[in-house]
Amino acid sequence: MARYFTTKNISLDILRRHIERIVTLTDEEFSLISSHFTAQQFQKKQFVFRPQERVPFVYFILSGLTVLVHLDDNGQEHILSFAMEDWWETDLGAFLHQRHATMGLYCLEDTAMLKLSLDGYNTICSRVPKMERFFLAKANGGHIASQQRILSFQMVDAKLRYQWFLERYPFLVQRISKTVLASYLGVSRETLSRLSRSR
Amino acid sequence: MARYFTTKNISLDILRRHIERIVTLTDEEFSLISSHFTAQQFQKKQFVFRPQERVPFVYFILSGLTVLVHLDDNGQEHILSFAMEDWWETDLGAFLHQRHATMGLYCLEDTAMLKLSLDGYNTICSRVPKMERFFLAKANGGHIASQQRILSFQMVDAKLRYQWFLERYPFLVQRISKTVLASYLGVSRETLSRLSRSR
């Protein structure tokens, strides 16, 4: 039991440091905020949520590695984004509008998260208004990152996208399979295999 | 002069209705908000801002049609998004972080806008905190739209992207050239030409 509380407190420390990079908080404010988060663990190859399910939470990742995955009509998987330590992830549309998920959140590694419900999210925003600024900063950051990724699809061929990925996320390349990387880059596994050979 | 004020007031009515779809405002709140906006007109083929320039404003479009364009090292243009009546547009990264633009905002038609500076944006957010919720809603909407577009690049070939565009934006198809559409879809002009022929 002691171990449990220790772990939980460490998690909350990580969360607080993360938030305070954007807005500063009093102890009271943070204790109100943190009361809405719940810790949860997932194992490698587990889904946090699947397509078609409800998505009651947004997840703050403490450790591990997940992918946000879309399955198309042919059963093919497409990876929208990776999320790891210190990142927030969810199916944003499904979470905010309380709809069924169009994507799934899948763990590539054992992953520890703090989850926050929409109610908790709204309560936090109304009780600690500056948290709206925090979430706004995160949303803007996500939007900017998505635009960069759109550009990478329009501008450059698969080979250059691969090289960019190597430069930008060298630490990730170690942790994921080529199949997963191919799905993120939007090319077939075979094509990626040839790209990594020819340069 | 009378004409000018009339036009301006109509513009502000549009803005108010737009905001009040998300949050309700008192007259005092709206007058504080609107005092930070300035009307500006652009002609067809004009740049609102170019790559490498500063982007001091976010723009709310009253009428007309613009594209957010990126120029790559080969001088090729790639269209990130269209923006028309009732949409917000800017180079978000450049605006928020006061950096040089990586994209340009170009008018495909004569366009009327209301512009808002970062100072004005921050003032509005601190004086009328619920506006932070409004901007958060817009940012989230933009993020969700960008993710959809990433999926469209990963999932489907150019032909299907073209058909989706036809279904989703039939009104836009009337207003833009095939060359511009090709750049948005991420294919060459010639390929698009062949797609529209074969169905």
Add this chain to the structure above:
DNA sequence: TTCAAATAGTGACAAATGTCACAAGCCTCC
């Protein structure tokens, strides 16, 4: 350890797309 499943590499071929070149049609401005 051993066997099955997952992962990765590769060759052959087909399909999709880009690039280059050219011509036809349309619009605008003088």
Add this chain to the structure above:
DNA sequence: GGAGGCTTGTGACATTTGTCACTATTTGAA
């Protein structure tokens, strides 16, 4: 009305990428 510019369509060909089939290697679980 004509000249020039912009847009569009199209053919020929090269390149890229996907798909399929097969094999080798690694991983994981019994």
